[in-house]
Each structure stands twice: as structure tokens, then as C-alpha cells.
Amino acid sequence: MTAPYLEKLNPEQRRAVEYGINAAGGAPGPLLIIAGAGSGKTSTLVHRVAHLLVNGADPDRILLMTFSRRAASDLTRRAETICTQVMGERAGILAAGLPWAGTFHSIGVRLLREYAEQIGLAPDFSIHDREDSADLMNLVRDELGYSRTERRFPAKVTCLEIYSRVVNSGAALCDVLNESFPWCASWEIELRSLFAAYVEAKQAQGVLDFDDLLLYWARMLADPVLAEDVGGRFDHVLVDEYQDTNRLQASILLSMKPNGRGLTVVGDDAQSIYAFRAATVRNILDFPSAFDPAAAVVTLDRNYRSTKPILDAANAVIGLAKERFTKNLWTDREGRQRPELVTVRDDTEQARFIATRVLENREAGATLKQQAVLFRTASHSAVLEVELTRRRIPFVKFGGLKFLDSAHVKDVLALLRFAQNPRDLVGGFRVMLLVPGAGPATARRTLEAMATAADPIAALGRLPVPPRIGGEWAGLVTLLATLRGGAAGWPAQLEQVRGWYEPILERLHDDASTRLADLLQLQGIAAGYPSRERFLTELTLDPPAATSDEAGVPSLDNDYLILSTIHSAKGQEWRSVFVLNAVDGCIPSDLGTGSTREVEEERRLLYVAMTRAKDDLHLMLPQRFYTHGQRAKGDRHVYASRTRFIPREILDHFDYLSWPGSQGSAPSSSASIGPRIDIAAQMRGMWR
Ligand code: ATP
Ligand code: MG
Numbered sequence: 149m150t151a152p153y154l155e156k157l158n159p160e161q162r163r164a165v166e167y168g169i170n171a172a173g174g175a176p177g178p179l180l181i182i183a184g185a186g187s188g189k190t191s192t193l194v195h196r197v198a199h200l201l202v203n204g205a206d207p208d209r210i211l212l213m214t215f216s217r218r219a220a221s222d223l224t225r226r227a228e229t230i231c232t233q234v235m236g237e238r239a240g241i242l243a244a245g246l247p248w249a250g251t252f253h254s255i256g257v258r259l260l261r262e263y264a265e266q267i268g269l270a271p272d273f274s275i276h277d278r279e280d281s282a283d284l285m286n287l288v289r290d291e292l293g294y295s296r297t298e299r300r301f302p303a304k305v306t307c308l309e310i311y312s313r314v315v316n317s318g319a320a321l322c323d324v325l326n327e328s329f330p331w332c333a334s335w336e337i338e339l340r341s342l343f344a345a346y347v348e349a350k351q352a353q354g355v356l357d358f359d360d361l362l363l364y365w366a367r368m369l370a371d372p373v374l375a376e377d378v379g380g381r382f383d384h385v386l387v388d389e390y391q392d393t394n395r396l397q398a399s400i401l402l403s404m405k406p407n408g409r410g411l412t413v414v415g416d417d418a419q420s421i422y423a424f425r426a427a428t429v430r431n432i433l434d435f436p437s438a439f440d441p442a443a444a445v446v447t448l449d450r451n452y453r454s455t456k457p458i459l460d461a462a463n464a465v466i467g468l469a470k471e472r473f474t475k476n477l478w479t480d481r482e483g484r485q486r487p488e489l490v491t492v493r494d495d496t497e498q499a500r501f502i503a504t505r506v507l508e509n510r511e512a513g514a515t516l517k518q519q520a521v522l523f524r525t526a527s528h529s530a531v532l533e534v535e536l537t538r539r540r541i542p543f544v545k546f547g548g549l550k551f552l553d554s555a556h557v558k559d560v561l562a563l564l565r566f567a568q569n570p571r572d573l574v575g576g577f578r579v580m581l582l583v584p585g586a587g588p589a590t591a592r593r594t595l596e597a598m599a600t601a602a603d604p605i606a607a608l609g610r611l612p613v614p615p616r617i618g619g620e621w622a623g624l625v626t627l628l629a630t631l632r633g634g635a636a637g638w639p640a641q642l643e644q645v646r647g648w649y650e651p652i653l654e655r656l657h658d659d660a661s662t663r664l665a666d667l668l669q670l671q672g673i674a675a676g677y678p679s680r681e682r683f684l685t686e687l688t689l690d691p692p693a694a695t696s697d698e699a700g701v702p703s704l705d706n707d708y709l710i711l712s713t714i715h716s717a718k719g720q721e722w723r724s725v726f727v728l729n730a731v732d733g734c735i736p737s738d739l740g741t742g743s744t745r746e747v748e749e750e751r752r753l754l755y756v757a758m759t760r761a762k763d764d765l766h767l768m769l770p771q772r773f774y775t776h777g778q779r780a781k782g783d784r785h786v787y788a789s790r791t792r793f794i795p796r797e798i799l800d801h802f803d804y805l806s807w808p809g810s811q812g813s814a815p816s817s818s819a820s821i822g823p824r825i826d827i828a829a830q831m832r833g834m835w836r
């Protein structure tokens with residue numbers, strides 16, 4: 149008799165779920181599932197995990213890598229539900245979850261800490277997020293005198309991007325420069341010394357950046373003994389969204405599972421959207437040749453997510469791609485409505501349309517959570533956020549600026565991080581500059597002296613500081629010593645930090661009370677982690693979403709609209725989806741129209757956005773938008789035309805709507821901005 153959870157699967161899904169698994173155990177051969185959006189790839193992975201567990205696999209020996217922490221815990225929860233259904237009281241196999249489920253980066257951190265001694269790494273290394281990395285790059289750049297060159301040296305962020313590209317792609321610096329950063333090519337020699345100094349600085353301070361987590365992991369596995377040891381801990385390794393992994397990630401898998409036994413990867417080449425971070429779709433295409441030419445390959449061609457009109461339109465968009473391997477999908481979900489191209493005058497009208505529709509949908513029975521607004525770049529949602537707040541529609545925003553990026557939250561985290569690793573210069577700088585009267589010179593001198601001391605915090609207490617820096621400095625020294633000692637336990641330490649920081653916060657910011665509320669919220673988040681180290685690690689790697697709900701963060705059982713960058717919407721689905729600014733200059737982005745490769749990636753991005761929708765989809769076409777997303781003084785608006793990815797020949801897959809309607813709509817208050825335009829004429833021109 150077939151277990152009920154297998155019955156729901158279609159034959160191909162079922163083949164993938166069962167492939168090579170039997171009660172006798174043993175590692176199945178390598179399996180690649182390659183299929184389009186919404187075809188049940190992630191569901192198949194969930195069922196395969198459950199099927200493994202039901203057949204006796206040990207959860208401690210399953211390594212599951214997905215796109216985000218959220219995705220990992222969602223997958224674990226769903227696998228657990230299936231296990232409980234099948235095994236009744238015998239279940240509870242997953243009472244502790246899947247201990248090895250997470251992102252590549254978070255799994256990397258854990259393994260590196262565990263094996264730190266063998267590879268000459270301090271086990272309490274701290275992790276720099278992109279902003280910290282850019283700050284450190286900047287410090288090193290200053291030290292080398294590159295910030296004072298006659299010709300302008302590349303900005304810190306550009307330096308970091310170049311560095312990151314080299315590390316992740318494994319390509320030579322000169323090739324990366326020529327191909328992607330030609331305007332920096334004349335700085336090759338200086339960049340080389342900058343990167344060498346940057347690496348030294350990181351090592352001296354005991355910090356790793358995001359790229360290092362993969363790089364050190366890959367290097368560690370280059371040692372055959374360690375590779376066997378690490379690989380041998382896992383019987384099964386499963387990876388979702390494989391199209392967005394880079395060469396380093398593929399090499400990590402190859403070192404752990406050289407013949408691919410026990411390895412399952414899942415992906416869709418049409419959704420590859422991280423080439424700008426050196427991800428390569430070749431990983432999917434080369435999977436059999438890399439691991440085992442006899443690897444099983446399962447393709448799925450039925451979409452269960454979207455209605456036929458939505459799927460047809462998405463297929464039409466991706467059908468124009470220059471290169472693609474997966475086939476078009478089909479569905480039997482009938483639907484009356486074609487996706488709608490909604491022409492509005494500008495971003496204000498765009499925001500009003502969405503707010504209105506979202507509320508109408510709610511009236512009609514869709515919760516806010518079943519609806520999402522997607523955009524190319526985080527700043528594009530600014531006007532919409534204002535409108536939603538005005539109408540008291542709660543929302544949560546994923547991607548882009550995070551709660552954790554706000555200065556006061558970063559201050560508190562820097563304090564904790566500095567206590568954890570007192571050699572971390574970037575964290576140390578941030579902390580010392582908080583003390584009233586302490587300037588960069590004092591901070592630098594102090595940090596240099598601390599760097600060479602056996603016990604840096606004790607040294608800090610003995611170092612002389614200028615007399616004008618008084619009580620707060622002494623308070624800081626005491627605080628750091630207490631935190632380092634850890635006597636208060638976790639998360640009570642945050643209370644201590646707040647005690648020291650609160651008066652400073654009040655001095656620094658007019659809106660101290662709002663910021664204080666954020667810190668209380670941070671304390672709440674902290675309570676969910678077993679230790680300071682885990683808290684800092686996970687928050688750096690996979691920060692929670694920002695939110696602008698007036699009453700603070702909506703608690704998770706509240707209803708709220710989802711705002712997300714398209715990148716962060718990967719793998720998810722909503723009943724109703726709105727795509728902001730489906731116009732040239734936004735999608736594709738002005739920044740991404742350099743090469744055919746970049747344009748193709750933007751096309752896939754639109755495909756990802758469209759395939760998130762289950763029942764209805766709106767692509768917004770503001771006739772003009774503002775170049776900086778927000779209408780600040782001096783920003784210029786440009787006239788926009790429909791995205792080139794929806795050319796005339798596929799227009800019949802869409803319905804058109806002009807909002808608020810051409811006849812007799814009340815002039816809006818923003819009519820005074822910019823010259824008058826003849827909407828009717830533009831509307832006609834648009835479809836010609
Ligand atoms: P994406 O490419 O966007 O990551 P995916 O291929 O991972 O999509 P899933 O998210 O796993 O697709 O599934 C899409 C939707 O289809 C989900 O709502 C899922 O529950 C549903 N689904 C998948 N397989 C089946 C099936 N055999 N029967 C009914 N519904 C299914
Ligand atoms: Mg998926």
C-alpha cells in the first residue's frame with residue numbers, strides 16, 4: 149500500500165522522492181531535479197526529506213541547504229508534519245528539527261567553528277556583514293593612502309564588489325576587471341595590494357566576511373582527510389535553488405560528496421538571478437559530468453501554482469529568452485483573468501492603486517498576507533510605504549534596508565560583537581566613537597594598543613585616555629569586561645548594554661523613544677537564541693525583515709501585506725501579486741543593461757516575479773518615475789515606457805487597465821509636479 153503522502157505526488161515527483169531510498173538504507177546515487185517555477189521542486193524536496201526519515205534516516209546526518217533561514221525552517225516543519233501523519237506517535241523524530249538545515253553560509257560558520265583549531269582559525273571569529281566589510285576595506289584603503297590618490301580610486305563598495313567577484317568566481321583579478329569593472333582596470337596593481345592588506349587585516353582581527361565563510365570552507369575541504377571527515381558526517385545532502393549557487397558552493401559539494409552519492413539538488417535555470425554575485429547556472433547543467441554521468445535527472449513540467457493565463461504570460465516572457473533549458477510548463481488551473489498591465493500616471497498613483505486593490509481583495513476574502521508587492525530595488529517601494537502607512541495598512545518588507553541596518557541597532561550589535569571579539573577593529577571603532585568626546589585618534593590608538601595585548605579588555609582598562617572623556621569611557625570598560633565575563637548570562641546581557649547605551653542614544657537622536665522601542669524588540673529577538681554567539685552569527689547572516697507598521701512590528705499572527713524585492717521573493721507564492729515599475733529603466737534596471745548577459749538576467753527576474761502569483765497578477769506601468777525612487781528636491785523624473793520584456797508580440801497575454809480611468813478622474817494633488825502630460829495620447833502610443 150502506498151503511503152498517503154506519496155499519493156498526492158505526480159509520477160515524476162514521486163520518482164524523485166523515492167529515488168534510491170529503501171528501508172535497507174545506503175546512500176542513493178546523485179539526483180538532479182530541474183524544472184520550472186511552481187512545479188513542486190521545493191515540495192518534492194520536502195517529501196524526499198520526509199521519505200528519508202520515514203525510512204529510518206538519522207536527522208543529524210541530513211544536510212539541507214536552502215535559500216534562507218526562513219525557507220529552511222519552513223521545509224523542516226513541513227517534513228515534520230508528513231512524518232507525524234505517517235508515523236503517529238512514533239514521530240517526534242524531528243522534535244529537535246533538522247539540526248543541519250540552513251543556508252550555505254550558516255552551515256559554513258558552524259563547521260568552521262567546529263574545525264577552527266585544525267585549520268588555524270580562532271574559534272570565536274566574528275563575522276562581518278557587507279557594510280562592516282566595506283568599512284574595513286575603507287580603513288585599509290586609507291592606511292595605504294589610496295583614498296588620497298590624484299586620480300579617484302574606486303569607492304570602497306566597488307573595491308569590495310571586485311574582491312567578492314574574484315573570490316566567488318575563482319577568476320583572475322584582471323579578467324574580472326576587464327569584464328565587469330573596466331573603469332577600474334588601470335588600478336589593478338593597487339587593488340591587488342589593497343586586497344592583500346584587507347586579507348591580512350581580517351586575519352589579524354579574527355574576522356571573516358561573507359565570502360570567507362565559503363572560501364575557508366572550500367579550502368578546508370581541499371584537505372582530503374578533512375573532506376572525508378566532514379563529508380562523512382552526512383548521509384544525505386539536499387540543496388534547493390541550485391541555480392543560484394556559485395563555483396565555490398559547487399566545489400564544496402564536490403569535496404564532500406565526490407561521487408555524488410546521497411546528493412540531491414534542485415533548480416530552475418530560468419530563475420537564475422544571482423549571476424551578479426558570481427552564481428552560475430552551469431552548476432546545474434554540469435551536474436552529471438561533475439558528479440556522475442549516470443546521475444538521475446528528473447524534470448517536472450506541470451505547474452501547480454498559477455492559473456493558466458498567468459502561466460501563459462510568464463511562459464511568453466521567458467520564451468523570448470536567448471538561452472534556456474527547461475521546457476514550458478502547463479497547468480490545469482483554469483482562470484478567467486489575464487495578468488493586468490496597469491497604466492498609472494506616476495508612483496503616487498501607483499501606490500494609490502495598489503493600496504485600493506489590496507483593500508478590495510481583503511474585502512473579497514484574501515488576507516493581506518496572501519498578497520505581495522514586488523520590486524526591483526528596495527528604494528522603489530518608498531512612496532508606497534508612505535501610502536500604506538497613511539491608510540493604516542500594515543506591511544512587512546523583505547530585502548533591502550533591514551531593521552538591523554539602523555544605526556542604533558548596529559551600535560548595540562557592535563558592542564556585543566566587540567565584547568565577543570575585542571580585536572575586531574570595525575566593531576571597536578564604532579563602539580568607541582559612541583563615547584562622547586572620543587574621536588577617531590583616540591579610538592585608533594586604543595585599538596592598536598589592544599591588538600597587541602594578551603588580554604585586550606584588561607589592557608583597555610589600563611590605557612590612558614584624554615581627561616575630557618570621562619565617566620562614559622570608564623562605564624564602557626566596565627561594561628565590556630562584564631560582557632566578556634558573561635556573568636549576566638544570555639539574553640540578560642542585552643539589558644546591561646541598554647543601560648549603558650540609553651543615555652547616549654538620547655543625546656544622539658531626537659527620536660530616541662522610537663529607537664528605544666527597537667532595542668526592546670531586539671531583546672525579544674535575542675531571547676530566541678541560546679547564546680550571544682549564535683545570536684550574532686544568525687543575525688548577521690540572515691537578518692529579520694524591516695517593518696514600518698506604525699505600532700511597531702506586527703506580531704507574527706497579525707495580518708500584513710508583504711513588500712519584497714524580487715530577489716527576496718524567490719521560492720514563495722501569493723494569491724495576488726503586484727509588480728512595481730514594470731518599465732524600462734526599472735526592469736531591466738538602468739544598471740543592468742550593460743551586456744546581453746545582464747539583460748537576460750533581468751528578464752529572468754521578471755519571470756521570477758510573475759511566477760510568484762497564484763490567482764492574479766498586476767504589472768504596474770507608471771508613465772513617469774523618479775530617478776531616485778523618492779521625490780526629493782532635485783530628483784528628476786523620466787518618462788517611462790513598458791518593459792522591453794513585454795514586446796508587442798506577446799501583448800495579447802495581458803489585459804490593460806488605465807487607472808484611475810481616463811474619464812473624469814479628479815486631478816490629484818501631485819498635479820503640480822512636472823509639466824502637464826497628455827495621458828490619453830501616451831496611452832494610445834503605448835500599445836502601438
Ligand atoms: P519555485 O520555482 O518558485 O521555487 P517550486 O518548483 O519549488 O517553485 P513549490 O513551491 O514546491 O514549487 O510548489 C508550488 C505550489 O504547488 C505549492 O503551493 C505546492 O503546494 C503545490 N504543489 C506542488 N506539487 C503538487 C502536487 N503534486 N499536487 C498539488 N499541489 C502541488
Ligand atoms: Mg521552490
